[in-house]
Amino acid sequence: MSTAATTETKPAAPAIEKIKVKVDGREIEVPRLIADWSGKLTPTTMIQACELAKTDVPHYCWHPKLPISGNCRMCLVEFGTPALGPDRKPVMNPDGTPKIAKSPRPAIACATPISPGMEIYTKTPAVKQMREGVLESLLINHPLDCPICDQAGECKLQEYSVDYGQSQSRFVEAKVHKPKAVDLGPRIMLDAERCILCTRCIRFTRDVAHDDALGIINRGSYNTIATFPGMPFDNNYTLNTVDVCPVGALTSKDFRFQMRAWFLKETKSVCTSCATGCSILIGSREEKIYRYTPRDNDAVNASWMCDAGRLNYKWIGRADRLKDVLVRGQKSTWTAALNEVSDKLKQAPAGSVAIIASARQTNEELWLLSKLKAKLGAVSDSIARIGAADKLLVCDDKNPNFNGARLTGMCFTEAGINLAQIANGIEQGKITTLIVFGENLVKHGVSAKVLGEKETISEVVEQHSLTAELLAKLDTLIVSDILPNETTKLAHYVLPGCAHAEKRGTFTNTDGRVQKFMKAVEAPGDARAEWEFLHDLVHNVTGQNRFVTIEGLFNQMAKEVSAFNGLTWQALGDTGVTVQI
């Protein structure tokens, strides 16, 4: 196993010729070709050059991850190119600079390629006037219902109205009324009056999700986004259209009318619904999570995430969360429980302890468990979750951190191969202490109940023989989990843990991308982040130093686990680092 850690996911592309252009009088060098929405190299457009020059060009229909459409006209800019004389040689100014022939007409920056020596003007009075004109035109039939619109606060129409809008509409005629609250599909609602027909949603579902379900029907003023009657917009990526919609036309049925966007605290995190580990933002307010939205990460999920993962957050706020430390069913304190557990583990004879970790735990927690495992000479394993994959983002491995469990040595190339050995050990009385993290063993043992559980979206196919009767034979059953289940009921020690949104840590995704996630909300009751109490436990049992911070813990793990060598918490950045797996 190589120990090299790289920030690049692909080998460096061959060098691309650079050309010089001027944006608002400032000369910059930009590559002649640049990756388009699909990653293919295409001639750099003016809007991309402006972006590289850190000059904002307002736009609605253009999206870096969607094909160019060029219908909103908001990105109109003026430009000029070096003038050529009759001899096809550049004409020079008296001061020796090339003479620029300004184009008599503006061009849309999103679809016009740059050429050497081109000058782009984004701040001229004419450009300002054009933006004002386009905006006024887009607002003619817009209902201007921002106070009741879900998009308010993250709406491009609002933002550009501040810059280019008028305080009063000049439109005195009757507005065109179009359908409102149109049920496009199980998760999407359309307000056709707010729509500016930028076609981002159509292009997304056609070209990215490969489900050509949306189109523009009718004609002229009555144009509206629609599905074919009787064919609801229902693929696993529909909610991305809500993200790409620059206005309040497409809204998520799950999020609409729940919370104003400006109240949400946005926390950088990682989706845990499968091993892809899409980068996400958690929108929360007052310790309640309201939504997940995808966060740009070209090494993992581009700008997208699946609907199933996006909506899989409600269990975090469930009322029946484990909130108390329980010792044999009685409410206890962390200090008391951890001391008792530490003493038991210290006295446990070698080989009498087994650890079943979860591949839903973080790298740091799994590494701490591996310390316990080494000290106690324990058998360890994890539980596989296998479901259906798709071609875009969804991975068949429904554990977010199976690679982490593998790299820290808590399980092997296949999860679950040691479970039979653990079951036999308990049966024969060799294993008397079992530590379980985040897995409901009884559920996995009893197949009939598997599909009835709605705790996760994953379909669990792993079966084994760790039944309730078997677990009852144990002298000590230490269970840490987030939600109550059959295993926590049987446990002698229940240590309430945290959802990923309630702690910090890192996951290693299916491609070996190590990504960190931040804490969005507080854990309920006495629940504590697993790494916090695990390092206490590891300290008590092995005498290893405590780590007060997750940074220190991660950096120490990176030193000791060969796959993570060279990583630091800081170097992970927002989008993570890919390691050799």
Add this chain to the structure above:
Amino acid sequence: MSFQPTSELEAEVSELISHYPVKRAASLMVLHAIQEQFGWISSDAVQWTAKKLELQPINVFEILTFYPMLRQEPQGKYAIKVCRTLSCALGGAYELHQHFCAKLGLDAHKHGPQTTKDGKFTVEFVECLASCGTAPVMMVGEKFYEGVSHQKADEIVGGCQ
């Protein structure tokens, strides 16, 4: 699918598709062919067309809803098309349209083509029929009438059996 194309239609559509470099380009011609035969284009017909052209139904539906000449509802046996472009509008096209609607029990203020309950007549406005000198002009099916007075209109309706 309840849409039952005849073998002639199938043959015609295959022929139409063969005229174009990509199948999608034949969309409009295929819809015309279907309308020619059935008088209108049902939802099932759209799905059948989409399948023929290797498209999604929404792609065909976009075209169908764009052109008013393509019908999403069955038409009356007699399609009365009243021109309302400038010359005819000045020559009394709106009054003529109103007259038809009153006579046939239809609402003249409703948008788009309207069909009588018995399915016999469909009345609608159309744009220029290219006979501006003899306004108001109209068509019934493929038959063309010029200088239509209300009396002549009554005769035309009376002649429709």
